[in-house]
Amino acid sequence: MEYSYEDLKRWDLEYFWHPFTQMTEYAQKDPxxxxxxxxxxxxxxxxxxxxxxxxxxxxxxxGHNHPKINKAVREQLEKIAHSTTLGISNVPAILLAKKLAEIAPPGLKKVFFSDTGACAMEIAIKMAYHYWQNIGDKKRKKFVCLRNGYHGDTIGAMSVGGIDLFHAVYRPLLFEAYFAPSPYCYRCELQADPENCGLLCLQKLEEIVASHRDEIAAIVSESTVQAAGGIIVMPDGYMKGLREIADRYGVLLVLDEVAVGFGRTGKMWGCEHEGVVPDIMAVAKGITGGYLPVAATLTTEKVYGAFLGDYTRTFYHGHTYTGNPLGCAAALANIELFEEERxxxxxxxxxxxxxxxxxxxxxxxxxxxxxxxxxxxxxxxxxxxxxxxxxxxxxxxxxxxxxxxxxxxxxxxxxxxxxxxxxxxxxxxxxxxxxxxxxxxxxxxxxxx
Ligand SMILES: Cc1ncc(COP(=O)(O)O)c(C=O)c1O
Structure with missing residues (x-):
């Protein structure tokens, strides 16, 4: 098919609704x-x-067009592009799950695949809630999350997100959650000076957990940086503080490593900076090196174990492309590159x-x-x-x-x-x-x- 830039520009405007884009503004410039x-x-x-x-x-x-990732995807393509993982398995998904469990913070051994960061977080939320249902602590249905947090644009992920610009209009559709202050030392909403902001924010969060102690399923936070909230770097000790509060009150800690995972902060995982291991961790974005939409929610044997037994304990979640072989092959090559290329x-x-x-x-x-x-x-x-x-x-x-x-x-x-x-x-x-x-x-x- 022959087409010019002008054709593409016209069709782009005529047919393609871009994400997070004011199309009126977009239309005013050459794309x-x-x-x-x-x-x-x-x-x-x-x-x-x-x-x-x-x-x-x-x-x-x-980088784009990397020979090793290209080769891995091509080789996988010659075998099979997709087969379901509902009830059956495939080679790249098994190998990727094993690899992720090996490189993840210790104890996160069980890997549930999906395809976007928002999805990985939806799964984390459902998993945390369902865990308590399965172990019989049925009152635990609430989440404590952070203002200025961002976990994606699906209803569940937005419910635990706290950026008014993106979320306020949808609030009537979202489930209720408790919001603690953002550790935004640069403009601390508690008016604390930067040195004390982290501690004060943790205290506020702990007060919320304490006053609702029997109904909290999990504390939910981005790991290390509130990314979409403006690259707000959490103060030293904050992640550790979250882990301690979760342990003190016996609730789960869900960390969203979607933005920071896969080396972005200088370590493979953001939570590694403070030696913190969450109960549930969501990863996406860098997992395939920017090739294909793969995401994963990792958890512990303890959480996984609560879903074992008869069919009524099943985790009722899955997507058509969960564990897609092409995506998993790209992710494996991407992770190997971290090792090979130091x-x-x-x-x-x-x-x-x-x-x-x-x-x-x-x-x-x-x-x-x-x-x-x-x-x-x-x-x-x-x-x-x-x-x-x-x-x-x-x-x-x-x-x-x-x-x-x-x-x-x-x-x-x-x-x-x-x-x-x-x-x-x-x-x-x-x-x-x-x-x-x-x-x-x-x-x-x-x-x-
Ligand atoms: C921390 C965090 N969580 C979740 C998401 C959502 O990921 P996705 O856009 O793949 O749904 C993002 C996206 O920017 C993110 O930064």
């Missing part, structure tokens, strides 16, 4: 239409190359380099907080640097910056007025420097001129 990928670069239909500065929405690890070891000096370079951003007139955990950065744009007064929302300053950066060959996507920098883990230092140079230039162009 960027990607045709290919090569390493850390996205290549559009005109042949222009762009650094993939947000790893295609936080998923790409080893990805995490090579990442450490780049994290330090990034940290050093971010110092320059602090000097920009309209940059407020800069938040970094490993290879995950949020640069907050503010109208007034001293008071941290934000730009008016309608000005879309963050979006103006990303469009500016695109002019110089960088694709990024903001979270409001937080510029997210989250390149593939394999980016080399000169490429990282170029990415940062362009973003810095774009921020200055938009906010200082």
């Amino acid at each position: 960027l239409i990607i045709d290919k990928g090569e390493g850390i670069y996205l290549i559009d239909v005109h042949g222009n190359r762009y650094i993939d500065g947000v790893s295609s929405l936080w998923v790409n690890v080893h 990805t995490l070891e090579k990442l450490q000096p780049k994290i330090e380099h990034l940290k050093g370079r971010l110092e320059e951003f602090k000097e920009l007139k309209h940059v407020g907080d800069i938040r970094q955990k490993g290879f995950m950065v949020g640069v907050e744009l503010v109208k007034d640097k001293d008071t941290k007064e934000p730009f008016p929302y309608g000005e879309r300053t963050g979006f103006k910056v990303i469009y500016k950066a695109r002019e110089r060959g960088v694709v990024i996507r903001p979270l409001g007025d937080v510029i997210v920098i989250l390149p593939p883990l394999v980016i080399d230092t000169p490429e990282l420097d170029r990415l940062l140079d362009v973003i810095k230039w774009a921020i200055k162009e938009v906010t200082e001129k």
